[in-house]
Amino acid sequence: MYSEKVMDHFTNPRNVGSIEDADAIGEVGNPVCGDIIKLYLKIKDDVIEDIKFKTFGCGAAIATSSMVTELVKGKTLDEALRISNQTVAEALDGLPPVKMHCSNLAADALHKAIKQYRNEEFVEEDHHHCEHKNFCHKEFNIELDEAN
Amino acid sequence: MYSEKVMDHFTNPRNVGSIEDADAIGEVGNPVCGDIIKLYLKIKDDVIEDIKFKTFGCGAAIATSSMVTELVKGKTLDEALRISNQTVAEALDGLPPVKMHCSNLAADALHKAIKQYRNEEFVEEDHHHCEHKNFCHKEFNIELDEAN
Amino acid sequence: MNKIYLDHAATTPVAEEVFEAMKPYLKEHYGNPSSVYSTGREAAQAVSEARGKVARSIGADEREIYFTSGGTEADNTVLKGIALALQEKGKHIITSRIEHPAVLESCRQLEKYLGFEITYLDVDKQGFVDPDDVKKAIRDDTILVSIMMANNEIGTIEPIKEISRIVKERGIYMHTDAVQAAGQIPIDVEELGVDMLSISSHKIYGPKGVGALYARKGVRFAPLLTGGAQERNRRAGTENVAGIVGFGEAMRIACENLEEKADYLRRLRDKLIDGIEENIDEVILNGPRDERRLPNNVHFCFRYIEGESILLNLDMLGIAASSGSACSSGSLDPSHVLLAIGHPHEIAHGSLRLSLGKDNTEEEINYVIEVLPGIIKKTRSMSPLYEG
Amino acid sequence: MNKIYLDHAATTPVAEEVFEAMKPYLKEHYGNPSSVYSTGREAAQAVSEARGKVARSIGADEREIYFTSGGTEADNTVLKGIALALQEKGKHIITSRIEHPAVLESCRQLEKYLGFEITYLDVDKQGFVDPDDVKKAIRDDTILVSIMMANNEIGTIEPIKEISRIVKERGIYMHTDAVQAAGQIPIDVEELGVDMLSISSHKIYGPKGVGALYARKGVRFAPLLTGGAQERNRRAGTENVAGIVGFGEAMRIACENLEEKADYLRRLRDKLIDGIEENIDEVILNGPRDERRLPNNVHFCFRYIEGESILLNLDMLGIAASSGSACSSGSLDPSHVLLAIGHPHEIAHGSLRLSLGKDNTEEEINYVIEVLPGIIKKTRSMSPLYEG
Numbered sequence A, B: 001m002y003s004e005k006v007m008d009h010f011t012n013p014r015n016v017g018s019i020e021d022a023d024a025i026g027e028v029g030n031p032v033c034g035d036i037i038k039l040y041l042k043i044k045d046d047v048i049e050d051i052k053f054k055t056f057g058c059g060a061a062i063a064t065s066s067m068v069t070e071l072v073k074g075k076t077l078d079e080a081l082r083i084s085n086q087t088v089a090e091a092l093d094g095l096p097p098v099k100m101h102c103s104n105l106a107a108d109a110l111h112k113a114i115k116q117y118r119n120e121e122f123v124e125e126d127h128h129h130c131e132h133k134n135f136c137h138k139e140f141n142i143e144l145d146e147a148n
Numbered sequence C, D: 001m002n003k004i005y006l007d008h009a010a011t012t013p014v015a016e017e018v019f020e021a022m023k024p025y026l027k028e029h030y031g032n033p034s035s036v037y038s039t040g041r042e043a044a045q046a047v048s049e050a051r052g053k054v055a056r057s058i059g060a061d062e063r064e065i066y067f068t069s070g071g072t073e074a075d076n077t078v079l080k081g082i083a084l085a086l087q088e089k090g091k092h093i094i095t096s097r098i099e100h101p102a103v104l105e106s107c108r109q110l111e112k113y114l115g116f117e118i119t120y121l122d123v124d125k126q127g128f129v130d131p132d133d134v135k136k137a138i139r140d141d142t143i144l145v146s147i148m149m150a151n152n153e154i155g156t157i158e159p160i161k162e163i164s165r166i167v168k169e170r171g172i173y174m175h176t177d178a179v180q181a182a183g184q185i186p187i188d189v190e191e192l193g194v195d196m197l198s199i200s201s202h203k204i205y206g207p208k209g210v211g212a213l214y215a216r217k218g219v220r221f222a223p224l225l226t227g228g229a230q231e232r233n234r235r236a237g238t239e240n241v242a243g244i245v246g247f248g249e250a251m252r253i254a255c256e257n258l259e260e261k262a263d264y265l266r267r268l269r270d271k272l273i274d275g276i277e278e279n280i281d282e283v284i285l286n287g288p289r290d291e292r293r294l295p296n297n298v299h300f301c302f303r304y305i306e307g308e309s310i311l312l313n314l315d316m317l318g319i320a321a322s323s324g325s326a327c328s329s330g331s332l333d334p335s336h337v338l339l340a341i342g343h344p345h346e347i348a349h350g351s352l353r354l355s356l357g358k359d360n361t362e363e364e365i366n367y368v369i370e371v372l373p374g375i376i377k378k379t380r381s382m383s384p385l386y387e388g
């Protein structure tokens, strides 16, 4: 189900933990959804000097968190903003379809942290609110909803 | 599916054929139903001296025809009238449930022949008319009809 | 006594390769394909490979294949699933009088419980549905046309491509029951133009109790079996993994050199047909005689006698055959197919289907041609209808 | 690395004796049970013997057993079949919030397509349905009550006998899904007083893709699969002969020395429960702790973490387990059962089911108790919810 890269990042997650005096923190997801990702960033001269994560969630959530920290460490904030959930998934050699939308939100957490740091507004994409917990299901395979 | 006795009578049917100068002929069934039994009787002093059959039908129809001829040869007409379809089926060590009603009509043919010989009226039982060709099915397992 | 099996349209033995492919999934790889851990993933992988094999055999995409418990379930899913999903759009379905009971009885339920109207199209003497009749029968509230690809009793191959064209022009769903066609003649869903198609494993040297429904991407239907999320939410229930693996392998093998194998069967078939016609009087070949007949189907009516006696006599000589369709042998009514092609009851009762398979030999055919006339003669000599 | 299989509630390996019993019906005895000739009769005989075994295992008559493609089909047949057959009488059904999706999703279809009203009864913290609640929910138009015999996630054994008594007093049909109970605790349909009961083969060391519906003589239901006359006109489709034979044998074996085998499992189960509670903080055992828990079920919630991570970590150590039910693992929603017993979402997400089987050993249990605390610790250390 998961690629080798996913399993590698799940088994040996990079940059787990928190940063006490973080310059920015980005948290997305919620317990209803089953996924919460919290990123801690240390930023100097617009460069991400250090980054750590804590994640409550499935293998995909943990692996994407780990991967995003690896992808952005040492990058400028502008470079980091160009990283999307899609980028992360690709860097992991893909995610199972069912996990693609619901557990792939590490980049969102990153963007949220950076925008807060810059005092911009962060508009969370609808599907991460997860009030409607069937969302992923739906978007993903519209026919399914018809089916039942 | 069939007992050994049935298979024996099917394979080596006794008294197949017709009698040219028969004293009585009894025919029941019809092609819609898939079973026709025709019995030819030679009667002397109220005793069945000879009996032959011709049957269009399944294994059960042929075996019951054969069995009934064997059961009544040499019997008086009154004795013969005491033979029922049930008697015939028992003499064959039973018939498969599905065949019990539709293909077990040799005794009816016998009764019909005797009654005609005696100029009595023969009232064919309803289920041998087979205008309603689902009859056997129905009587047999009432729940089935509900089922569909 | 050597057994001669001539009832391949009823069911087929499991091919040795198929059995070998199944075995690991009955034994060591017993995981549930829905599970996260490795034994489960192995099973999921095997199901996915089988899906690919089935898909490729009929020119479909993997995501258009839904495994079922057989042809009956596939047919039921189509009829009832489309009916439920589209009942707001219309309550009229068109089918033929010679469909398999899995289709016909589903139609009866729709009439009885959901207020549907069903048009049962007539067929001609050889069992063909006329595409023009389909055209005429279509109404504004027609939501589905279901016509079988090949008939299981008399082997008639229906003009599905022509029918599909008409049906699709009107934007209506087209289904075909290809249970008898699979493995006998090429199937390509694109070429046929159908939206849904049913197949069964046990007719093509796969195990019993498994089959597939092809449903074109985007086709709406309510699942017949609801529950878990298996088969992409379209067919719940823990997957019959070993059965599915066997089915996939059977399908792959069936479509290998299909034409060559079909030619072999056609040769045996024609020999058998000729042999029977030459050696027995008053016989009627049912179904067409040309390339529109299934390669493995021989079906006759023998006047004046009833089919079961023929079967029992053949069985005593080690020859397994059928009077028409297996599923109706518990029934006493004559075949609805034979009545539909115009036979009176007494002729319809006297039918024999000999359906050939890959392991049948010319010798076996010769033996049947040798013994059958005697059986017919003996049975006729007992018949009150025969004045021979 | 030795594999430790602790997901018997998801599926079980096929027992060696069961495989041996099936083999001949995949190979030499391939006939269609509906056929007249001898290969067909052998198959019919085998199906009939299997029917007897299943019937005897639950105290039923042979004629009350209908083979299906699994537990899902059995459940679907009950819900939809009773609904169709009795809709004139009433359109209200009572079930519980913790039923298997095969029941719940069937109910959803009845709501959506046939205008039924369904009462989903609440359960208490241990997952019990209160018979009094059933009594209160019954209405004049109630036609069916369906409550599972044992829950597949948390192992709660429901008071079916008490519920049946209430339901039958009101002349309403009573169904129980006994898929998880079969082979674990004794089942006697007379004692339970149910009208219908579902079982599945692959949970009791039989093959996947086969199951049975018990329906008391006289119970009216519309068949879900219509077509041929198989299963006495109640379930069409060529019989999965090998599967049925395997299922019959599995059922027979499962009910041999059932109490002894259950005691063995209970001992392992309690050891595992105690071991986890002693070695890991902030865990919640779900389901009851007494004789009303399935002998093979262990089910915990681990606070602050999500279940899949636990499963993946266990898998890497060769331990196969599940977070709840196999069929929902494609889904991202937390278990409806855990929500129903009152857990908030974040706790419901952190579940682990370890379901034991006859071949599990005390050593294996010890190993799990040894490694699980480390896994939980590591996973918690990554959790933003954990302030350990």
Ligand SMILES: Cc1ncc(COP(=O)(O)O)c(C=O)c1O
Binding pocket: C069, C070, C071, C072, C073, C075, C100, C102, C148, C150, C151, C152, C177, C178, C179, C180, C200, C201, C202, C209, C210, C211, C327, D236, D237, D238
């Ligand atoms: C044309 C046709 N449709 C459907 C079926 C039913 O398939 P299954 O036996 O797999 O239920 C059969 C065979 O029995 C068939 O010949």
Ligand SMILES: Cc1ncc(COP(=O)(O)O)c(C=O)c1O
Binding pocket: C236, C237, C238, D069, D070, D071, D072, D073, D075, D100, D102, D148, D150, D151, D152, D177, D178, D179, D180, D200, D201, D202, D209, D210, D211, D327
């Ligand atoms: C309680 C319960 N009911 C029904 C089912 C469905 O049975 P099957 O997997 O045979 O479709 C299961 C298992 O999946 C179950 O645990």
